[in-house]
Amino acid sequence: MKLYSAPGTCATAMHIALEWIGNPFEVEHLDFAGMKSPEYLKINASGVVPALVDGDMNLSEGMAILLYLVDQNPNANIGPAANSPDRVELHKWLVYISGTLHPYFWPYFMPMRFTTDKEGHDAVKAASQILVDKALTTINNHLEGREWMVGETKSVADAFLYPMAGWAYGFEKSTAQYKNIDRVIRKLAADPAVLRVHASQGNLPKVDLAA
Ligand SMILES: N[C@@H](CCC(=O)N[C@@H](CS)C(=O)NCC(=O)O)C(=O)O
Structure with a gap:
């Protein structure tokens, strides 16, 4: 599973959820140009973060990613079960x-x-x-x-x-x-999971969304 994120953005939330789940995952921090690159636009046509790649599936929209992670990980206690x-x-x-x-x-x-x-x-x-x-x-x-x-x-x-x-x-x-x-x-x-997310973003420059 791979998350595309950018320091300080909304994708921090999906990164926290993955840290809470605790299974291995990869994260790539994009800069503004990276979000608009042809390679990334194939993953998320909106040219924004987040995007989650899980096997053959590319999922964009932060809320959809969060609900996907909740449902895929029912024992991770990151959200209530469906129908509750x-x-x-x-x-x-x-x-x-x-x-x-x-x-x-x-x-x-x-x-x-x-x-x-x-x-x-x-x-x-x-x-x-x-x-x-x-x-x-x-x-x-x-x-x-x-x-x-x-x-x-x-x-x-x-x-x-x-x-x-x-x-x-x-x-x-x-x-x-x-x-x-x-x-x-x-x-x-x-x-601790949030601290790990900050450490992962730590030395990277904050993305300048005004670029
Ligand atoms: N509707 C999208 C919006 C995502 C979004 O706006 N992400 C911002 C970072 S917080 C972004 O990448 N902005 C770059 C841009 O708008 O060019 C979602 O909820 O995932």
Whole structure:
């Protein structure tokens, strides 16, 4: 099994899930040019990370990869079993993180894709921060009185939240101000599997998505 990732990106979540599972896997860290290379576009036509290659299968879309890993590894405790009540919750939060929280960051990292006005980048980035605040507030409220996003144990939903909540520590309203999210992120940051992911990404430059 091989994961295509890039330091500091959303693919960090899939890397954490693979570390939690504990089976051997390979990871290749791409830079921005690597994501757009003809070789990689054959694996993920969108030219983004993550992508997972398992035998003959190429799987893109982070949420699909996380659900695949949960279902392929029922004893790894990285997500509730199919058809359980918590599984429905897992779907809901993975969709929320993938479809709402994640895209809210895109204008911040890539304002040039959201306005043709070169003078307008700051305004686009400010609007992104307002949207991210809305989504992080929803998640922070959900986490009130809860240890983890879904059920009683950590799951791929927490792994998915990890890189994105991490991005917002540098925002005007820092992730540190969302106390429940901050608590979850700090627990994960001390998790040995997460530390291994950081070590793997460690010496590589953060991918400049604004390239
Ligand atoms: N819908 C895709 C989005 C993946 C995505 O946006 N990945 C970012 C990194 S967090 C990326 O590779 N961006 C490069 C680009 O947009 O050119 C998914 O959920 O997997």
